Amino acid sequence: xxxxxxxxxxxxxxxxxxxxxxxxxxxxxxxxxxxxxxxxxxxxxxxxxxxxxxxxxxxxxxxxxxxxxxxxxxxxxxxxxxxxxxxxxxxxxxxxxxxxxxxxxxxxxxxxxxxxxxxxxxxxxxxxxxxxxxxxxxxxxxxxxxxxxxxxxxxxxxxxxxxxxxxxxxxxxxxxxxxxxxxxxxxxxxxxxxxxxxxxxxxxxxxxxxxxxxxxxxxxxxxxxxxxxxxxxxxxxxxxxxxxxxxxxxxxxxxxxxxxxxxxxxxxxxxxxxxxxxxxxxxxxxxxxxxxxxxxxxxxxxxxxxxxxxxxxxxxxxxxxxxxxxxxxxxxxxxxxxxxxxxxxxxxxxxxxxxxxxxxxxxxxxxxxxxxxxxxxxxxxxxxxxxxxxxxxxxxxxxxxxxxxxxxxxxxxxxxxxxxxxxxxxxxxxxxxxxxxxxxxxxxxxxxxxxxxxxxxxxxxxxxxxxxxxxxxxxxxxxxxxxxxxxxxxxxxxxxxxxxxxxxxxxxxxxxxxxxxxxxxxxxxxxxxxxxxxxxxxxxxxxxxxxxxxxxxxxx
Numbered sequence: 001x002x003x004x005x006x007x008x009x010x011x012x013x014x015x016x017x018x019x020x021x022x023x024x025x026x027x028x029x030x031x032x033x034x035x036x037x038x039x040x041x042x043x044x045x046x047x048x049x050x051x052x053x054x055x056x057x058x059x060x061x062x063x064x065x066x067x068x069x070x071x072x073x074x075x076x077x078x079x080x081x082x083x084x085x086x087x088x089x090x091x092x093x094x095x096x097x098x099x100x101x102x103x104x105x106x107x108x109x110x111x112x113x114x115x116x117x118x119x120x121x122x123x124x125x126x127x128x129x130x131x132x133x134x135x136x137x138x139x140x141x142x143x144x145x146x147x148x149x150x151x152x153x154x155x156x157x158x159x160x161x162x163x164x165x166x167x168x169x170x171x172x173x174x175x176x177x178x179x180x181x182x183x184x185x186x187x188x189x190x191x192x193x194x195x196x197x198x199x200x201x202x203x204x205x206x207x208x209x210x211x212x213x214x215x216x217x218x219x220x221x222x223x224x225x226x227x228x229x230x231x232x233x234x235x236x237x238x239x240x241x242x243x244x245x246x247x248x249x250x251x252x253x254x255x256x257x258x259x260x261x262x263x264x265x266x267x268x269x270x271x272x273x274x275x276x277x278x279x280x281x282x283x284x285x286x287x288x289x290x291x292x293x294x295x296x297x298x299x300x301x302x303x304x305x306x307x308x309x310x311x312x313x314x315x316x317x318x319x320x321x322x323x324x325x326x327x328x329x330x331x332x333x334x335x336x337x338x339x340x341x342x343x344x345x346x347x348x349x350x351x352x353x354x355x356x357x358x359x360x361x362x363x364x365x366x367x368x369x370x371x372x373x374x375x376x377x378x379x380x381x382x383x384x385x386x387x388x389x390x391x392x393x394x395x396x397x398x399x400x401x402x403x404x405x406x407x408x409x410x411x412x413x414x415x416x417x418x419x420x421x422x423x424x425x426x427x428x429x430x431x432x433x434x435x436x437x438x439x440x441x442x443x444x445x446x447x448x449x450x451x452x453x454x455x456x457x458x459x460x461x462x463x464x465x466x467x468x469x470x471x472x473x474x475x476x477x478x479x480x481x482x483x484x485x486x487x488x489x490x491x492x493x494x495x496x497x498x499x500x501x502x503x504x505x506x507x508x509x510x511x512x513x514x515x516x517x518x519x520x521x522x523x524x525x526x527x528x529x530x531x532x533x534x535x536x537x538x539x540x541x542x543x544x545x546x547x548x549x550x551x552x553x554x555x556x
Contacts, residue, residue, distance in 0.1 A: 007043050010168045011035035011159060013137035014102065017174050018157075019044035021145050022073050022100070024064055024428055026050075026421075027057035030077025032104010035164045037075065045553045049424055049457060053449040054081050056421030057407055058088030058154070060453075061099040063425030066407040067382055068451035069217075071098055071149065072425070078104035078161065086125055087415055089154055098148040100157055104129065108160035122156045129156040136165050138174040146177035164239035182218060182318035183302050185325070194322065197298050198329035200272050200313070205352060206340045208270035211319070213240035214277025214282075214301060216403040218320035226327040229291045232337035234266065234344070238278045239395055245403040250341040253350050256284040257547020260394040262349035268292040274326075275299045277319035280308035283547060287554050306434060352396050357513055359540030366390065366539040367511060370397035373535075375464060376519045378434045379385040384426045386419025386447070387411050388440035389473030390546030394465075398436070402503060406431070410443075410503065417446030423454035423462055434523075437464040441491055442472045452503040455532040463522070463533040466496045469541035476541055478555060479546050493538075501532035510537040 007016075015036055029037050036267075040046055051057050057074035076085050082103050092099055093317045098536040098541065106115035111540065119129045130144040137159075144155045170207045185194055201207055225246035228235050235245040236252040236259070245251050252263035259267075264286065273295050278284060291297055291310060298313040299306050304316040310459075315322055370393035383400055385391055385411035387408025407426060410418040419439035427435045435458050439447075444466050448474050448475045455461060470493040480486045497507025508518045522533050546553070 012039035015039035017138040017141040019046045025073045026060035027075035032077035051453045054084035055088040056450040059418045059421040060425035061424040064429045067429035075102040090125035091413040092154040096152040099154045105158040128263045131158040185317040202335045204272035206271045207231045208273040209233045209235045209240045210275045212238040213277025214320040220320040222324040222528045223323035230330040363540035374398045380433045384422035386439035386443040387416040390467035394438040416443035420447040423448040424457035427458040435462045441468045455505045460527045460530040496536040505532040507534045
Protein backbone atom coordinates (compact mmCIF):
# COMPACT_ATOMS: atom_id res chain seq x y z
CA UNK A 1 0.00 0.00 0.00
CA UNK A 2 1.32 3.48 -0.80
CA UNK A 3 2.47 5.63 2.07
CA UNK A 4 0.08 8.48 2.80
CA UNK A 5 -0.34 11.00 5.56
CA UNK A 6 -1.81 9.28 8.63
CA UNK A 7 -4.36 12.10 8.87
CA UNK A 8 -5.78 11.75 5.34
CA UNK A 9 -6.19 8.00 4.91
CA UNK A 10 -9.54 6.25 4.76
CA UNK A 11 -8.80 4.76 8.19
CA UNK A 12 -8.04 8.24 9.53
CA UNK A 13 -11.37 9.53 8.26
CA UNK A 14 -13.07 6.74 10.21
CA UNK A 15 -10.99 7.37 13.35
CA UNK A 16 -11.34 11.15 13.33
CA UNK A 17 -15.09 11.05 12.70
CA UNK A 18 -15.68 8.41 15.32
CA UNK A 19 -13.58 10.37 17.82
CA UNK A 20 -16.16 13.18 17.81
CA UNK A 21 -18.66 10.85 19.45
CA UNK A 22 -16.67 8.51 21.70
CA UNK A 23 -13.83 8.65 24.21
CA UNK A 24 -12.88 4.95 24.52
CA UNK A 25 -12.04 2.11 22.14
CA UNK A 26 -11.33 -1.46 23.24
CA UNK A 27 -9.81 -4.23 21.17
CA UNK A 28 -6.89 -6.13 19.66
CA UNK A 29 -4.69 -4.83 16.85
CA UNK A 30 -4.21 -6.83 13.66
CA UNK A 31 -3.61 -6.39 9.93
CA UNK A 32 -7.12 -5.19 9.25
CA UNK A 33 -7.32 -2.39 11.82
CA UNK A 34 -3.66 -1.33 12.16
CA UNK A 35 -4.11 1.92 10.19
CA UNK A 36 -7.29 2.76 12.09
CA UNK A 37 -5.52 2.36 15.44
CA UNK A 38 -2.50 4.31 14.18
CA UNK A 39 -4.72 7.25 13.25
CA UNK A 40 -6.60 6.96 16.54
CA UNK A 41 -3.37 7.14 18.54
CA UNK A 42 -1.72 9.89 16.50
CA UNK A 43 -4.62 12.20 15.78
CA UNK A 44 -7.29 11.91 18.49
CA UNK A 45 -7.75 12.09 22.25
CA UNK A 46 -9.65 8.80 22.29
CA UNK A 47 -8.25 6.32 24.79
CA UNK A 48 -7.45 2.87 23.38
CA UNK A 49 -7.45 -0.03 25.82
CA UNK A 50 -5.92 -3.26 24.60
CA UNK A 51 -7.60 -6.52 25.58
CA UNK A 52 -6.21 -10.00 24.93
CA UNK A 53 -9.12 -11.62 23.07
CA UNK A 54 -11.26 -9.99 20.41
CA UNK A 55 -14.49 -10.96 22.18
CA UNK A 56 -13.18 -8.98 25.13
CA UNK A 57 -13.08 -5.80 23.08
CA UNK A 58 -16.81 -5.93 22.37
CA UNK A 59 -17.58 -6.99 25.95
CA UNK A 60 -15.53 -4.14 27.42
CA UNK A 61 -17.28 -1.61 25.16
CA UNK A 62 -20.62 -3.14 26.16
CA UNK A 63 -19.81 -2.86 29.89
CA UNK A 64 -18.54 0.68 29.38
CA UNK A 65 -21.89 1.71 27.92
CA UNK A 66 -23.91 -0.02 30.62
CA UNK A 67 -21.94 1.72 33.36
CA UNK A 68 -21.70 5.16 31.73
CA UNK A 69 -24.58 5.46 29.29
CA UNK A 70 -22.11 6.69 26.67
CA UNK A 71 -21.28 5.22 23.27
CA UNK A 72 -18.09 3.17 23.09
CA UNK A 73 -16.29 1.34 20.32
CA UNK A 74 -14.47 -1.91 19.87
CA UNK A 75 -12.07 -2.97 17.15
CA UNK A 76 -10.70 -6.16 15.64
CA UNK A 77 -9.04 -7.36 12.48
CA UNK A 78 -10.71 -9.35 9.71
CA UNK A 79 -11.29 -13.10 9.50
CA UNK A 80 -10.48 -14.90 12.73
CA UNK A 81 -10.31 -11.61 14.62
CA UNK A 82 -13.83 -10.77 13.54
CA UNK A 83 -15.30 -14.23 14.16
CA UNK A 84 -13.91 -14.10 17.70
CA UNK A 85 -16.16 -11.11 18.41
CA UNK A 86 -19.44 -12.81 17.54
CA UNK A 87 -20.53 -13.96 21.00
CA UNK A 88 -19.93 -10.51 22.47
CA UNK A 89 -21.70 -8.97 19.47
CA UNK A 90 -24.72 -11.26 19.89
CA UNK A 91 -24.93 -10.38 23.60
CA UNK A 92 -24.88 -6.65 22.81
CA UNK A 93 -27.66 -7.13 20.23
CA UNK A 94 -29.83 -9.10 22.64
CA UNK A 95 -29.22 -6.58 25.45
CA UNK A 96 -29.92 -3.54 23.20
CA UNK A 97 -26.49 -2.02 23.79
CA UNK A 98 -25.35 0.59 21.26
CA UNK A 99 -21.68 0.38 20.29
CA UNK A 100 -19.60 0.52 17.12
CA UNK A 101 -17.31 -2.37 16.17
CA UNK A 102 -14.62 -1.24 13.73
CA UNK A 103 -13.15 -4.18 11.81
CA UNK A 104 -10.99 -4.94 8.84
CA UNK A 105 -12.63 -6.80 5.97
CA UNK A 106 -11.84 -8.52 2.70
CA UNK A 107 -10.41 -6.38 -0.14
CA UNK A 108 -12.81 -4.80 -2.63
CA UNK A 109 -11.28 -7.11 -5.26
CA UNK A 110 -12.77 -10.14 -3.53
CA UNK A 111 -12.15 -12.58 -0.68
CA UNK A 112 -8.82 -14.21 0.06
CA UNK A 113 -8.59 -17.80 1.37
CA UNK A 114 -8.78 -16.61 4.98
CA UNK A 115 -11.67 -14.21 4.50
CA UNK A 116 -15.25 -15.04 5.50
CA UNK A 117 -18.58 -13.40 4.74
CA UNK A 118 -18.48 -11.01 7.68
CA UNK A 119 -21.64 -9.17 6.66
CA UNK A 120 -23.62 -12.42 6.74
CA UNK A 121 -22.11 -13.47 10.06
CA UNK A 122 -22.90 -10.12 11.67
CA UNK A 123 -26.42 -10.23 10.25
CA UNK A 124 -26.90 -13.73 11.67
CA UNK A 125 -26.53 -12.37 15.22
CA UNK A 126 -28.59 -9.25 14.49
CA UNK A 127 -25.95 -6.59 13.72
CA UNK A 128 -25.92 -4.45 10.58
CA UNK A 129 -22.65 -3.78 8.74
CA UNK A 130 -21.66 -0.49 7.09
CA UNK A 131 -18.67 -0.70 4.74
CA UNK A 132 -16.61 2.43 4.14
CA UNK A 133 -15.11 3.47 0.82
CA UNK A 134 -12.52 5.97 -0.29
CA UNK A 135 -15.05 8.74 -0.92
CA UNK A 136 -17.54 8.18 1.90
CA UNK A 137 -15.66 7.00 4.99
CA UNK A 138 -16.66 9.91 7.22
CA UNK A 139 -20.31 9.92 6.16
CA UNK A 140 -20.61 6.15 6.52
CA UNK A 141 -19.11 6.34 10.01
CA UNK A 142 -21.80 8.85 11.02
CA UNK A 143 -24.49 6.57 9.61
CA UNK A 144 -23.17 3.64 11.65
CA UNK A 145 -23.19 5.76 14.82
CA UNK A 146 -26.68 7.03 14.07
CA UNK A 147 -27.98 3.50 13.54
CA UNK A 148 -26.42 2.25 16.80
CA UNK A 149 -27.91 5.07 18.87
CA UNK A 150 -31.31 5.13 17.16
CA UNK A 151 -32.03 1.42 17.45
CA UNK A 152 -29.88 0.71 20.51
CA UNK A 153 -27.90 -2.06 18.83
CA UNK A 154 -24.26 -2.62 17.95
CA UNK A 155 -23.21 -1.81 14.40
CA UNK A 156 -20.20 -3.11 12.49
CA UNK A 157 -18.09 -0.58 10.60
CA UNK A 158 -15.96 -2.42 8.05
CA UNK A 159 -12.79 -1.13 6.38
CA UNK A 160 -11.81 -3.18 3.30
CA UNK A 161 -8.16 -4.18 3.43
CA UNK A 162 -7.16 -2.53 0.16
CA UNK A 163 -8.63 0.89 1.00
CA UNK A 164 -7.55 1.17 4.65
CA UNK A 165 -4.43 3.20 3.87
CA UNK A 166 -5.62 4.87 0.66
CA UNK A 167 -5.43 8.67 0.60
CA UNK A 168 -8.91 10.14 0.94
CA UNK A 169 -7.82 13.78 1.15
CA UNK A 170 -8.72 16.26 3.91
CA UNK A 171 -11.41 15.17 6.33
CA UNK A 172 -14.76 16.40 4.99
CA UNK A 173 -17.46 17.92 7.12
CA UNK A 174 -19.79 15.19 8.26
CA UNK A 175 -23.28 15.82 9.65
CA UNK A 176 -24.11 15.09 13.25
CA UNK A 177 -26.11 11.89 13.84
CA UNK A 178 -29.83 12.58 13.79
CA UNK A 179 -31.59 10.82 16.65
CA UNK A 180 -35.34 10.41 17.13
CA UNK A 181 -37.23 12.14 19.89
CA UNK A 182 -38.43 9.95 22.78
CA UNK A 183 -41.55 8.07 21.75
CA UNK A 184 -44.63 9.84 23.12
CA UNK A 185 -48.17 8.44 23.07
CA UNK A 186 -49.97 10.11 20.18
CA UNK A 187 -53.59 10.27 19.14
CA UNK A 188 -56.89 9.87 20.99
CA UNK A 189 -56.46 6.14 21.66
CA UNK A 190 -53.04 6.69 23.22
CA UNK A 191 -54.36 9.59 25.28
CA UNK A 192 -57.21 7.39 26.47
CA UNK A 193 -54.74 4.65 27.43
CA UNK A 194 -52.74 7.10 29.56
CA UNK A 195 -55.94 8.41 31.15
CA UNK A 196 -57.00 4.84 31.90
CA UNK A 197 -53.66 4.24 33.58
CA UNK A 198 -54.09 7.36 35.71
CA UNK A 199 -57.61 6.28 36.66
CA UNK A 200 -56.46 2.78 37.64
CA UNK A 201 -53.71 4.13 39.90
CA UNK A 202 -55.97 6.78 41.42
CA UNK A 203 -58.54 4.17 42.45
CA UNK A 204 -56.05 1.47 43.52
CA UNK A 205 -56.05 0.31 47.13
CA UNK A 206 -52.74 -1.55 46.85
CA UNK A 207 -50.78 0.02 43.96
CA UNK A 208 -47.45 -1.45 42.86
CA UNK A 209 -44.88 0.03 40.46
CA UNK A 210 -42.21 -2.05 38.73
CA UNK A 211 -39.40 -0.43 36.70
CA UNK A 212 -36.78 -1.91 34.41
CA UNK A 213 -33.70 -0.80 32.54
CA UNK A 214 -35.81 1.03 29.97
CA UNK A 215 -37.07 3.33 32.71
CA UNK A 216 -33.50 4.12 33.74
CA UNK A 217 -32.40 4.80 30.16
CA UNK A 218 -35.30 7.19 29.66
CA UNK A 219 -34.54 9.10 32.86
CA UNK A 220 -37.88 8.22 34.44
CA UNK A 221 -36.66 7.92 38.04
CA UNK A 222 -37.84 11.28 39.37
CA UNK A 223 -41.26 11.07 37.72
CA UNK A 224 -41.73 7.50 38.93
CA UNK A 225 -40.95 8.70 42.43
CA UNK A 226 -43.70 11.31 42.12
CA UNK A 227 -46.18 8.71 40.91
CA UNK A 228 -45.30 6.38 43.79
CA UNK A 229 -45.66 9.19 46.34
CA UNK A 230 -48.97 10.36 44.89
CA UNK A 231 -50.69 6.98 45.18
CA UNK A 232 -48.69 5.43 48.04
CA UNK A 233 -47.31 2.66 45.85
CA UNK A 234 -44.92 -0.05 46.90
CA UNK A 235 -42.11 -0.24 44.34
CA UNK A 236 -39.63 -2.76 42.97
CA UNK A 237 -37.34 -3.17 39.98
CA UNK A 238 -36.04 -5.77 37.59
CA UNK A 239 -32.48 -7.00 37.98
CA UNK A 240 -31.29 -4.31 35.56
CA UNK A 241 -33.36 -1.48 37.05
CA UNK A 242 -32.43 -1.69 40.72
CA UNK A 243 -32.18 1.55 42.64
CA UNK A 244 -34.21 3.63 40.21
CA UNK A 245 -36.91 4.64 42.71
CA UNK A 246 -35.92 7.55 44.99
CA UNK A 247 -37.63 6.24 48.15
CA UNK A 248 -35.72 3.07 49.07
CA UNK A 249 -37.70 2.67 52.30
CA UNK A 250 -40.76 1.73 50.23
CA UNK A 251 -38.90 -0.43 47.72
CA UNK A 252 -38.90 -4.23 47.72
CA UNK A 253 -35.69 -4.58 45.73
CA UNK A 254 -35.53 -6.95 42.77
CA UNK A 255 -38.47 -8.99 41.52
CA UNK A 256 -38.45 -12.51 40.15
CA UNK A 257 -36.08 -15.28 41.15
CA UNK A 258 -33.66 -12.77 42.71
CA UNK A 259 -36.38 -11.33 44.92
CA UNK A 260 -36.79 -12.11 48.63
CA UNK A 261 -39.66 -14.53 49.23
CA UNK A 262 -41.53 -12.22 51.61
CA UNK A 263 -41.27 -9.35 49.13
CA UNK A 264 -42.62 -11.47 46.30
CA UNK A 265 -45.58 -12.56 48.45
CA UNK A 266 -46.44 -8.89 49.01
CA UNK A 267 -46.36 -8.19 45.26
CA UNK A 268 -49.14 -10.73 44.83
CA UNK A 269 -51.35 -8.63 47.12
CA UNK A 270 -51.30 -5.67 44.71
CA UNK A 271 -54.61 -4.86 43.04
CA UNK A 272 -53.00 -2.62 40.37
CA UNK A 273 -49.47 -3.10 39.02
CA UNK A 274 -47.85 -0.76 36.50
CA UNK A 275 -44.64 -1.80 34.76
CA UNK A 276 -42.39 0.88 33.24
CA UNK A 277 -39.61 0.01 30.78
CA UNK A 278 -39.33 -3.71 31.49
CA UNK A 279 -39.78 -6.54 29.02
CA UNK A 280 -41.34 -8.86 31.64
CA UNK A 281 -39.17 -11.83 30.74
CA UNK A 282 -39.73 -15.22 32.32
CA UNK A 283 -37.26 -14.57 35.16
CA UNK A 284 -38.76 -11.21 36.16
CA UNK A 285 -42.23 -12.76 36.02
CA UNK A 286 -41.24 -15.82 38.06
CA UNK A 287 -42.43 -17.91 35.13
CA UNK A 288 -45.90 -16.34 35.36
CA UNK A 289 -46.26 -16.34 39.15
CA UNK A 290 -45.19 -12.76 39.98
CA UNK A 291 -48.71 -11.31 40.04
CA UNK A 292 -51.87 -12.84 41.44
CA UNK A 293 -54.68 -13.63 38.97
CA UNK A 294 -56.77 -10.71 40.25
CA UNK A 295 -54.07 -8.07 39.74
CA UNK A 296 -54.74 -5.53 37.00
CA UNK A 297 -51.41 -5.31 35.16
CA UNK A 298 -50.46 -2.34 32.96
CA UNK A 299 -47.27 -2.02 30.94
CA UNK A 300 -45.50 1.03 29.51
CA UNK A 301 -42.85 0.25 26.90
CA UNK A 302 -41.64 1.13 23.39
CA UNK A 303 -42.34 -2.35 22.01
CA UNK A 304 -45.15 -2.51 19.44
CA UNK A 305 -47.40 -4.44 21.84
CA UNK A 306 -47.47 -5.86 25.35
CA UNK A 307 -44.72 -8.39 25.99
CA UNK A 308 -46.53 -10.71 28.42
CA UNK A 309 -50.00 -12.24 28.31
CA UNK A 310 -50.76 -11.13 31.88
CA UNK A 311 -50.74 -7.46 30.76
CA UNK A 312 -54.28 -6.14 30.55
CA UNK A 313 -53.54 -2.52 29.61
CA UNK A 314 -50.70 -1.35 27.37
CA UNK A 315 -49.34 2.15 26.74
CA UNK A 316 -46.76 2.43 24.00
CA UNK A 317 -44.29 5.19 24.76
CA UNK A 318 -41.03 6.18 26.34
CA UNK A 319 -41.12 5.32 30.05
CA UNK A 320 -39.92 8.79 31.05
CA UNK A 321 -42.47 10.59 28.90
CA UNK A 322 -45.38 8.44 30.08
CA UNK A 323 -44.31 8.58 33.74
CA UNK A 324 -44.27 12.38 33.53
CA UNK A 325 -47.75 12.38 31.98
CA UNK A 326 -49.08 10.02 34.67
CA UNK A 327 -47.55 12.12 37.45
CA UNK A 328 -49.14 15.27 35.99
CA UNK A 329 -52.47 13.49 35.60
CA UNK A 330 -52.47 12.35 39.21
CA UNK A 331 -51.57 15.84 40.42
CA UNK A 332 -54.40 17.36 38.41
CA UNK A 333 -56.84 14.97 40.09
CA UNK A 334 -55.53 15.81 43.58
CA UNK A 335 -55.31 12.08 44.26
CA UNK A 336 -55.03 10.93 47.86
CA UNK A 337 -52.44 8.31 48.76
CA UNK A 338 -53.70 4.78 49.27
CA UNK A 339 -51.57 4.48 52.41
CA UNK A 340 -50.68 0.90 51.50
CA UNK A 341 -46.91 1.26 51.69
CA UNK A 342 -47.07 2.92 55.12
CA UNK A 343 -49.25 0.09 56.45
CA UNK A 344 -46.68 -2.63 55.74
CA UNK A 345 -43.33 -3.21 57.46
CA UNK A 346 -41.23 -3.72 54.34
CA UNK A 347 -37.81 -4.16 55.94
CA UNK A 348 -38.22 -7.79 57.06
CA UNK A 349 -39.80 -8.67 53.72
CA UNK A 350 -36.57 -7.74 51.93
CA UNK A 351 -34.44 -10.12 54.00
CA UNK A 352 -32.74 -13.10 52.37
CA UNK A 353 -31.87 -16.47 53.87
CA UNK A 354 -28.49 -15.98 55.63
CA UNK A 355 -27.35 -19.53 55.00
CA UNK A 356 -25.03 -21.73 57.04
CA UNK A 357 -21.30 -21.20 57.28
CA UNK A 358 -20.59 -24.63 55.84
CA UNK A 359 -22.85 -26.81 53.69
CA UNK A 360 -23.41 -30.52 54.23
CA UNK A 361 -20.52 -31.45 51.94
CA UNK A 362 -18.05 -29.45 54.03
CA UNK A 363 -17.61 -26.61 51.55
CA UNK A 364 -18.73 -23.03 52.15
CA UNK A 365 -22.40 -22.12 51.83
CA UNK A 366 -22.48 -19.49 49.04
CA UNK A 367 -25.28 -17.61 50.81
CA UNK A 368 -23.18 -16.92 53.90
CA UNK A 369 -20.19 -16.03 51.70
CA UNK A 370 -22.29 -13.60 49.65
CA UNK A 371 -23.81 -12.03 52.75
CA UNK A 372 -20.40 -11.48 54.35
CA UNK A 373 -18.91 -10.03 51.18
CA UNK A 374 -21.90 -7.71 50.89
CA UNK A 375 -21.12 -6.36 54.35
CA UNK A 376 -17.47 -5.70 53.43
CA UNK A 377 -17.70 -4.23 49.94
CA UNK A 378 -17.06 -0.48 49.56
CA UNK A 379 -20.31 1.49 49.16
CA UNK A 380 -19.01 3.22 46.01
CA UNK A 381 -19.00 0.15 43.81
CA UNK A 382 -20.06 -1.12 40.42
CA UNK A 383 -20.70 -4.84 40.04
CA UNK A 384 -20.14 -6.72 36.79
CA UNK A 385 -21.46 -10.24 36.48
CA UNK A 386 -20.52 -13.13 34.28
CA UNK A 387 -23.20 -15.72 33.52
CA UNK A 388 -23.81 -18.94 35.44
CA UNK A 389 -25.63 -20.42 38.41
CA UNK A 390 -23.90 -18.00 40.80
CA UNK A 391 -25.59 -14.88 39.38
CA UNK A 392 -28.20 -15.17 42.12
CA UNK A 393 -25.75 -14.49 44.95
CA UNK A 394 -24.55 -11.01 43.90
CA UNK A 395 -28.04 -9.99 42.82
CA UNK A 396 -29.52 -10.98 46.16
CA UNK A 397 -26.85 -9.98 48.65
CA UNK A 398 -24.94 -7.06 47.08
CA UNK A 399 -27.24 -4.05 46.67
CA UNK A 400 -26.10 -1.26 44.35
CA UNK A 401 -27.04 2.41 44.27
CA UNK A 402 -28.43 2.62 40.73
CA UNK A 403 -29.00 0.54 37.58
CA UNK A 404 -25.71 1.65 35.99
CA UNK A 405 -23.87 -0.03 38.85
CA UNK A 406 -24.91 -3.60 38.06
CA UNK A 407 -24.03 -5.02 34.64
CA UNK A 408 -24.86 -8.59 33.71
CA UNK A 409 -22.97 -9.02 30.44
CA UNK A 410 -23.87 -12.41 29.01
CA UNK A 411 -27.29 -13.09 30.48
CA UNK A 412 -29.24 -11.68 27.52
CA UNK A 413 -27.59 -14.21 25.19
CA UNK A 414 -27.39 -16.88 27.92
CA UNK A 415 -23.60 -16.84 27.64
CA UNK A 416 -20.83 -17.46 30.14
CA UNK A 417 -17.20 -16.38 29.87
CA UNK A 418 -17.67 -12.62 29.45
CA UNK A 419 -16.80 -11.59 32.99
CA UNK A 420 -13.11 -10.69 33.03
CA UNK A 421 -13.28 -8.35 30.00
CA UNK A 422 -16.29 -6.57 31.53
CA UNK A 423 -13.99 -5.19 34.23
CA UNK A 424 -11.93 -2.81 32.02
CA UNK A 425 -15.09 -1.29 30.52
CA UNK A 426 -16.72 -0.70 33.87
CA UNK A 427 -13.48 0.56 35.45
CA UNK A 428 -13.02 3.24 32.80
CA UNK A 429 -16.70 4.19 32.88
CA UNK A 430 -16.67 4.67 36.66
CA UNK A 431 -13.13 5.91 37.39
CA UNK A 432 -13.69 6.50 41.11
CA UNK A 433 -15.66 3.35 41.97
CA UNK A 434 -14.50 -0.07 43.08
CA UNK A 435 -15.23 -2.59 40.32
CA UNK A 436 -16.41 -5.96 41.61
CA UNK A 437 -16.56 -8.95 39.29
CA UNK A 438 -18.67 -11.97 40.19
CA UNK A 439 -17.83 -15.04 38.09
CA UNK A 440 -17.83 -18.81 38.23
CA UNK A 441 -14.98 -21.21 37.71
CA UNK A 442 -16.38 -22.32 34.34
CA UNK A 443 -16.88 -18.83 32.92
CA UNK A 444 -13.73 -17.61 34.67
CA UNK A 445 -11.63 -20.18 32.84
CA UNK A 446 -13.35 -19.50 29.53
CA UNK A 447 -12.46 -15.78 29.73
CA UNK A 448 -9.02 -16.28 31.23
CA UNK A 449 -7.24 -14.38 28.43
CA UNK A 450 -8.60 -11.14 29.86
CA UNK A 451 -7.77 -11.78 33.49
CA UNK A 452 -4.65 -9.77 32.70
CA UNK A 453 -6.73 -6.97 31.15
CA UNK A 454 -8.89 -6.70 34.25
CA UNK A 455 -5.91 -6.57 36.58
CA UNK A 456 -4.00 -4.08 34.41
CA UNK A 457 -6.88 -1.62 33.95
CA UNK A 458 -8.68 -1.77 37.30
CA UNK A 459 -5.57 -2.19 39.47
CA UNK A 460 -6.11 -1.47 43.15
CA UNK A 461 -9.76 -0.54 42.81
CA UNK A 462 -10.79 -3.87 41.34
CA UNK A 463 -11.63 -7.21 42.86
CA UNK A 464 -13.13 -10.47 41.66
CA UNK A 465 -15.13 -13.09 43.49
CA UNK A 466 -14.81 -16.50 41.87
CA UNK A 467 -17.55 -18.92 42.92
CA UNK A 468 -15.48 -22.08 42.66
CA UNK A 469 -17.62 -25.21 42.98
CA UNK A 470 -15.52 -27.32 40.59
CA UNK A 471 -18.44 -27.68 38.19
CA UNK A 472 -20.76 -26.03 35.72
CA UNK A 473 -23.30 -25.49 38.49
CA UNK A 474 -26.35 -24.64 36.38
CA UNK A 475 -25.94 -27.82 34.33
CA UNK A 476 -25.47 -29.96 37.44
CA UNK A 477 -28.61 -28.49 38.99
CA UNK A 478 -30.76 -28.90 35.91
CA UNK A 479 -29.44 -31.96 34.08
CA UNK A 480 -27.64 -33.79 36.86
CA UNK A 481 -30.92 -33.94 38.75
CA UNK A 482 -32.50 -35.50 35.67
CA UNK A 483 -29.98 -38.33 35.85
CA UNK A 484 -27.71 -37.29 32.98
CA UNK A 485 -24.03 -38.17 33.22
CA UNK A 486 -22.30 -35.63 35.50
CA UNK A 487 -18.70 -36.07 34.33
CA UNK A 488 -19.02 -33.54 31.47
CA UNK A 489 -20.41 -31.05 34.01
CA UNK A 490 -17.43 -31.22 36.37
CA UNK A 491 -14.25 -29.10 36.41
CA UNK A 492 -11.05 -30.06 38.22
CA UNK A 493 -10.67 -27.59 41.07
CA UNK A 494 -8.59 -24.69 39.78
CA UNK A 495 -6.45 -22.40 41.94
CA UNK A 496 -7.64 -19.00 40.75
CA UNK A 497 -5.64 -17.31 43.49
CA UNK A 498 -2.46 -18.67 41.92
CA UNK A 499 -3.56 -17.70 38.42
CA UNK A 500 -4.23 -14.17 39.65
CA UNK A 501 -0.79 -13.82 41.19
CA UNK A 502 0.74 -14.70 37.83
CA UNK A 503 -0.58 -11.45 36.31
CA UNK A 504 0.15 -9.19 39.25
CA UNK A 505 -3.00 -9.55 41.35
CA UNK A 506 -3.33 -10.72 44.93
CA UNK A 507 -5.12 -14.03 45.26
CA UNK A 508 -6.79 -15.39 48.38
CA UNK A 509 -8.23 -18.90 48.67
CA UNK A 510 -11.40 -18.69 50.77
CA UNK A 511 -12.23 -21.93 52.58
CA UNK A 512 -13.62 -20.37 55.79
CA UNK A 513 -15.58 -17.18 56.35
CA UNK A 514 -12.63 -15.86 58.35
CA UNK A 515 -10.59 -15.87 55.14
CA UNK A 516 -12.79 -13.00 53.93
CA UNK A 517 -11.22 -10.78 56.58
CA UNK A 518 -8.63 -9.97 53.92
CA UNK A 519 -11.38 -8.14 52.02
CA UNK A 520 -12.01 -5.99 55.09
CA UNK A 521 -8.35 -4.99 55.38
CA UNK A 522 -8.04 -4.55 51.60
CA UNK A 523 -10.98 -2.16 51.59
CA UNK A 524 -9.41 -0.11 54.38
CA UNK A 525 -6.07 0.26 52.57
CA UNK A 526 -5.29 3.23 50.30
CA UNK A 527 -6.07 2.37 46.70
CA UNK A 528 -2.54 3.20 45.58
CA UNK A 529 -1.00 0.63 47.92
CA UNK A 530 -3.16 -2.35 47.09
CA UNK A 531 -3.39 -4.74 44.16
CA UNK A 532 -6.36 -6.18 42.31
CA UNK A 533 -7.84 -8.78 44.68
CA UNK A 534 -9.14 -12.19 43.59
CA UNK A 535 -11.18 -14.14 46.15
CA UNK A 536 -11.18 -17.81 45.16
CA UNK A 537 -14.23 -18.98 47.13
CA UNK A 538 -14.48 -22.75 47.47
CA UNK A 539 -18.23 -23.10 47.71
CA UNK A 540 -20.66 -25.98 47.79
CA UNK A 541 -22.56 -26.81 44.64
CA UNK A 542 -25.31 -28.39 46.71
CA UNK A 543 -26.88 -25.03 47.64
CA UNK A 544 -29.17 -24.08 44.76
CA UNK A 545 -30.07 -20.44 44.16
CA UNK A 546 -33.82 -19.66 44.37
CA UNK A 547 -34.02 -18.50 40.75
CA UNK A 548 -32.44 -21.80 39.69
CA UNK A 549 -34.99 -23.68 41.77
CA UNK A 550 -37.71 -21.95 39.73
CA UNK A 551 -36.04 -23.09 36.50
CA UNK A 552 -35.77 -26.63 37.82
CA UNK A 553 -39.44 -26.58 38.78
CA UNK A 554 -40.53 -25.37 35.35
CA UNK A 555 -38.33 -27.90 33.53
CA UNK A 556 -39.23 -30.90 35.68
